Amino acid sequence: MRKEEDKKLTAAELPIGGIVEAGTAVNFHTGTWRSQRPVWNRDKCISCLICWISCPDGSIKIVSDEKRTSFVDGIDYDNCKGCGICAKECPTRISAITMEQEKK
Amino acid sequence: MIKTVYSKGNLVAKTGNEIIAEALRQIEPDVMAAYPITPATEIVQIFSQFVADGIVKSEYVAVESEHSAISATIAASAAGARAITSTSSQGLCLMWEMLYIASGLRLPIILAEVNRAISAPININADHSDTMGARDSGWIQIYSENSQEAYDNMIQIIRIAEEAKLPALVAMDGFITSHCMEVVEIYPDADVKAFVGEYKPERYLLDVRRPYTLGSIDLQDYYFEHRYQLAQAMRDARDIVLDVAEEFKKTFGREYSFYEKYMLDDAEVAIVIIGSTAGNVKAVVKELREKGIKAGLLKIRVYRPFPTEQIAKDLAHVKAIAVMDRSDSCSGAFPPVYSDVVASLYSSGILNPKILSYVYGIGGREFCGEQIVNVYETLGKVASGLEKPSNRIEYINIRIE
Amino acid sequence: MSAKMIEIRWHGRGGQGAKTAALLFAETVMATGMYIQAFPEYGPERMGAPVQSFNRISEDPIVIHSGIKNPNYVVILDSSLMESVPITDGIDKTGKVIVNTSLSTSEIAERLDIDTSQIYVVNASKIALETIGKDIPNTPMLGALLKVIGTLDINGVLKDINFKLMAKFRHKPGIVEGNLASIKMAFDKVKN
Structure with a gap:
């Protein structure tokens, strides 16, 4: 704990007005909070992107091709909290995402 | 002209x-x-x-x-x-x-x-x-x-x-x-x-x-x-x-600071006030000065930030001060301007001036002429030791009983 | 109060232009090089209710911001106010009262119980009807006040009022002429 305390910014160092730089959530690895992990099956996935829209943490990785069409490309385990919304929202007949017990 | x-x-x-x-x-x-x-x-x-x-x-x-x-x-x-x-x-x-x-x-x-x-x-x-x-x-x-x-x-x-x-x-x-x-x-x-x-x-x-x-x-x-x-x-x-x-x-060309000092530098008695009533006080100070009474005024312009050290320095020589508040704090303690002035002097180690608290002008009630003269008269008595300074808020131009 | 300072109280009814008269009077007096103040009685305004407005005029800057308790001049826009409002309040033996009325100085003096020498009368409503076409006594009363005070430059004031009214009533030059005529007429007709 002591070490953590040392890293905190002082009033003189902090940006004023409670400004927080955008995109800093990426550096906050909430992946360690996970008790269940989503497992994505590339072969079953039709890239409907419903999981991508639904994920509250932006942890569904996507890529675009030259026609700017997007495809699911996996899960960002550094930030995924394991809430399971992606697995729940994945269309039943597809079931490309399943939740598994996290092994730690 | x-x-x-x-x-x-x-x-x-x-x-x-x-x-x-x-x-x-x-x-x-x-x-x-x-x-x-x-x-x-x-x-x-x-x-x-x-x-x-x-x-x-x-x-x-x-x-x-x-x-x-x-x-x-x-x-x-x-x-x-x-x-x-x-x-x-x-x-x-x-x-x-x-x-x-x-x-x-x-x-x-x-x-x-x-x-x-x-x-x-x-x-x-x-x-x-x-x-x-x-x-x-x-x-x-x-x-x-x-x-x-x-x-x-x-x-x-x-x-x-x-x-x-x-x-x-x-x-x-x-x-x-x-x-x-x-x-x-x-x-x-x-x-x-x-x-x-x-x-x-x-x-x-x-x-x-x-x-x-x-x-x-x-x-x-x-x-x-x-x-x-x-x-x-x-x-x-x-x-x-x-x-x-x-x-x-x-x-x-116009001069401004935290506050305006009106005949304050050699004053023995002074009023501290905010806003339009300062003009009424100036008119009285001028009259009193003509009679040889060393009256002065400090009109606060910048209330936040409060100029603590400066105000303490500029009031240090005054024997008796009346701080006029145009709001009551309803706190059992003292109104805001008085509290700030007293804290500023005390924290600067200036303990000599006797400081009185007045509440005036609530809801548009006037404070002018004779009423201002009366405050300076009280200050004069306190300054010369003839009267003990009041230790509570004094209300001006009000019917209490 | 400095000896040079002149204090004026206007009495009217809500809607008669007591406030406007005080403001216009101050503006025009400023044009002659004096320091001025003009302010209404502070409070909610209701049509027909008795209202007051005030002026201070001085050659020196005016620092006082209190109400006027001892006016040098009192201007009455509506003589019916004499029944209900203590219009002579605070005036001393040198104070002057200017009334918009068809009555004579002595009749008014009797009603107000002050010396005839302190009363000035002018039928401002009649003048307004003749010159402006409406019973707006405030501008003619301005002329009467100028005359009674005596120390202010009427031509400078008229020039300034002309300028101000021209800006406001660009499209209705008749209004400007009427108002100026009413001021001049009241200036000439007001009597002790």
Whole structure:
């Protein structure tokens, strides 16, 4: 704990007005909070992107091709909290995402 | 014979509200969002007419309440605009929670305030209860004795707020100043615009190249530091106030500081007061001086940040001081200006002056002439040891029993 | 109160222009090089209710911001106010009262119980009807006040009022002429 305390910014160092730089959530690895992990099956996935829209943490990785069409490309385990919304929202007949017990 | 101070100045007959609207026209903020309320209504009415007539390019946002007015102003300021609002009394009360948000987010919003009593009972006349209630909300507060000061303060406060990154209000007394037509020297538009300059925020939400989050949660580990920054910014604003006043003097010729000293330097008895009543006191001080009584006045202009050390130094030699509050704290303790003056002297190790607390002028009740003479007479007796200073609040011109 | 300062109280009814008269009077007196103040009685305004407004005039800057308790001049826009409002309040032996009325100085003096020498009368309503076409006694009363004060430059004032009214009533030059004529007529006709 002591070490953590040392890293905190002082009033003189902090940006004023409670400004927080955008995109800093990426550096906050909430992946360690996970008790269940989503497992994505590339072969079953039709890239409907419903999981991508639904994920509250932006942890569904996507890529675009030259026609700017997007495809699911996996899960960002550094930030995924394991809430399971992606697995729940994945269309039943597809079931490309399943939740598994996290092994730690 | 009336004359100008600034070579390019122009003398006009205007009420306080009219001259504030003129200042706003010259400043031409990006956004004004306001909801009219007596006695500040005319400021908004006249300015919105300027917008409608295309005289200013400002965006006027008609809102449905003062809470919305300040919220829209905060949003505009956060987006990067120079944003202004105006209100009075209940309107300022309805803005309450957002006043703290404006200062916490360090947004240099400007508020043209007309001091008025607070309900209940309903009263539309002058006292300082509204702004005194907001005295610790992290807003710079500058008070005006007359229309000229209101105009000059409005021009200066833009610079002060933007440099200090703090919201700021200019106050004048309801009706007494807001509705009184007086001779005011107005400066050319171009000169005011040049003095005020363009607003260049360091960070603003519409800057897509450097996006950031504003107003996020801030718990035990950081909130205290952010609030310290705010308090420190208010302390640091004192230098900014003086710098801007200095430049204002160089440009337009009128001198301003934290407060005005009127025959104070050799005074044995003095009144400390804020706002329009200072003029009434000046007239009495002049008469008393002619009779050989060493009376003086300290008129506070900048109440937030409070000039603690300076005020202590300038009052140290006075034998008896009456601090006049135009708001009662209803606290069982003492009203705000008195508390600040006493704390300033005590913390500076200045314990000699006897300091008396007076509450006057609530809800527009007058304080003038004989009543002021009486206060100086009491001070004289206290100063010479003939009378023990009262240890409680004395109320002026009131029927108690 | 400085000896040079002149204090004036206007009595009228809400809507008669007591406030406007005080403001216009102050503006025009300023044009002659004096320091001025003009302010209404502070409070909600209701049509027909008795209202007051005030002026201070001085060669020196005016620092006082209190109400006027001992006016040098009292201007009555509506003589019916004499029944209900203590219009002579605070005036001393040198104070002057100017009344818009068809009655004579002595009749008014009797009613107000003050010396005839302190009363000035002018039928401002009649003058307004003749010159402006409406019973707006405030502008003619301005002329009467100028005459009674005696030290202010009527031509400078008329010039300034002409300038101000021209700006306001650009499209109705008749209104400007009527108002100026009413001021001149009341200036000439007001009598002790």
